Amino acid sequence: MSALEIMDPKMDSGIVSKYYSVDEAIENGAAPLPISLDKTRDVQCTIDIMDHILACEATWHRGHSLAQTVFSCIYLLRPDRTSSHALLHSYCRVIRATCKTVVSVVSDTRTHEEEDLFTMAYGLALSGDGDEKCLTLLNAVEETISRQLRACKAQTSKKRVLEDIEPLQPNLDLEEGYCKALLCRLRFRKHFFHVLMCMKRSQGRGLELARKHIASCMSELESVHKSGEFLRSSSSGTCEDGIEDRTTASGREPIGFDPSLNSRLSAPTPPRAIKLLSWEKALEYFVKLLHDLEVICSYSLDPSLEGVLRFVVQFQKSQPDLIARAHLQLLLVQDGKLYGRDPIFTVITKAATLPEATKNHDIQKNEYIAQLGQLVINLLKILCTNAAWQRRKLGKILQDWRVIYVQLELEFRKQFGEVASHSNDEHLCVKIFQHILIWVEEQTYWIASRFLILGFELELFSPNEYCMVYWYIYGVLVKLAEKAHLRMTLSSGTAKRKGKKKKDSLKDVAIESRIPPSIMFLQCHICLAEGLTLMLAALRNELNVLQSPFLYNTEHERFIQHFELLQKACIPDQVSYTSFKESTTYASFPTLVMYNYFKDAQRLAKEIKSSFHNDPDRLAELRRLEQVAEHNCVALNVICRIAKAFESLRCKNCNIDVSSISFLKN
């Protein structure tokens, strides 16, 4: 529900504007050209404008409207007006072109769903005539300033000046500093624009080049940062108040901005003024953004879905902002293919450990198989959104994955259920269906586990709910491991039949009967989840910890609410509040010590380390698992000992909670 009160300054953003239109603002001298008749001052002001735009740009990226941030710059709003001022003109052009590129990536990928202010740009001069040639103009300006810098350096070292070049501004003591400050700012814009363009290229073809530009961006940003000292010292009239909030390196207020101006135009702005990021924070933002983009560009375009999922989950741990996430999604899904390269059916057959030859099978034309492909694409897209949105969407698609499983199973029965013997091709179809069905279940449990674990990252659980959450995670992981193992056994069974003639079949059996490391990895998680469930339950049963009554409902209602979406999709089957109570009511410390799950987890983690020596991320995770297991071993011992001596033990339980969270965030 929404109500707007016109002419109320709190509700009607139009009323707080100083000017009625851009033209009126310009007529009143809000954005003079040249900015100053004093050339030195003109250069100073231009740098201030550049810095303030950078702060605006970062603020925009962090979720505010374009109209209230970057396009609060009056110079940007009138593209042709700046043409007499080559420096400002080139900068404005590259800014508009950059904004346009960013808006198009984000709206194409729709990663912004919940940050919808981001792409709203109607009514803004997002594309001035000739903005596409922004780099030519930028290069020309850069060239001129480079010459001016060379000339100035030659003069100070008393060399003869080779060419007669007019300096940037008359104060020769400041010439070098200003030239350098401008050059790094211009070059940053150039390389940043290149980064965005390269990353947009299909099938990840531009990633290699993008990395080079990212490196250049980083070094230019460092120079921009360093120029701050010079600009502060050379500026007159710097206001000392709120130095942390300043949006320019010099500390001066920039000329030519009016954030309230657009509120009268068509572009939507929220009713109140926003706080811009400071110049320093904006620089930090761009360094983080570039780092995130670098991670994407260094990715090896792993053809296995499992690898892709692991990469995305790992990438999300650094909490990348919208722009980086949009670029990741753009890379992953193009034209309905993985990386715009691998057809989804190929990706699915690979994930379901089917032989290479099945990837072109006609079965992919089956309606439900096609739908499954769409679900995989949706999943990839969802995994690129922000954690809050991601969790909600994952909760919803669980139902879709459950439904597609049922539909595929029905289809399978319909086509092959009643035929006793199959032709060769039918045999292959049966096999494809079988593998895919198991894989769909496995994938569904993977989504469920991600859904639950994201709940910890988003701080949705309170300590008195941890026990039921770990219990649920335990149940989901057991199913996940079971399905994954079944899929692997099924495929190795096929492989075995093929290589039947080999003499060393006995050895094969030995190898095959060994549990694969990826399953043991899951088992390690399972042990921890089970151990934590029972430890928390024992704390409650024996020491009355974490058992506060609620005024209006009970634990049962909390269980229903937290796991509603999982329960609706029967994930896992036959799981209810009653079964949770049954498995935790009798948890006690003596039995926990006897079956020490944390020790099991430690042992498993140690055992499988060697299998992942090529995978630094997994190794790091294993180390963390081992650590958490160790901490909980200690915690369990301490609690048991103290439990005997004391009845109440409130302070201890904090430590346990902290370690348990760290486990699930892994």
Add this chain to the structure above:
Amino acid sequence: MEPSSISKEKDKEEKGVVVEIDASSSEIEYVSYGGEHHLPLIMGLVDQELSEPYSIFTYRYFVYLWPHLSFLAFHRGKCVGTVVCKMGEHRDTFRGYIAMLVVIKPYRGRGIATGLVTRSIQVMMESGCEEVTLEAEVTNKGALALYGRLGFIRAKRLFRYYLNGVDAFRLKLLFPCRELCPSLPRDADNDDNYMIHDHLTPEECPKHV
């Protein structure tokens, strides 16, 4: 905040049950919304304590349609807190919604917010609501603790929900009557569009103390 009231509040917390009357809160008088003369008091409090802008229409929308869900807290004739709520059908559920809850700073920590909000929730429950929802800033520890004690869960996180860029939690309280309703579980997974008609838009979204 007086030290004595802190220790009393803490004592209540440890028992896990909210007791409404103690030495300091016995002087607090809770009054159901009684008409137009209460409106300026509510508006004054909300304007003073919450940053989000509300129009007179917003207040009237709530207090005219659901006067029995709004309460004011008085201390020696001075209005020190208020709660404004609504209820209605929401995708096959009858649900209550807490829109604004304010207690002025010097009076916080005395259980007044709990006193106000439990009165509204009680009416909602008696009117047949199945659940109650609201949004609170993730940084508002006081509000989160208060609602947590009542049985609210953090159902979801809303990314940068407030204009100041802070995330919100959607808090939900489910009343224990669902086993009696065989038609449940209902379809509750469509309520992600938080800008839907009967919800406050982010601009209007209140903060909870």
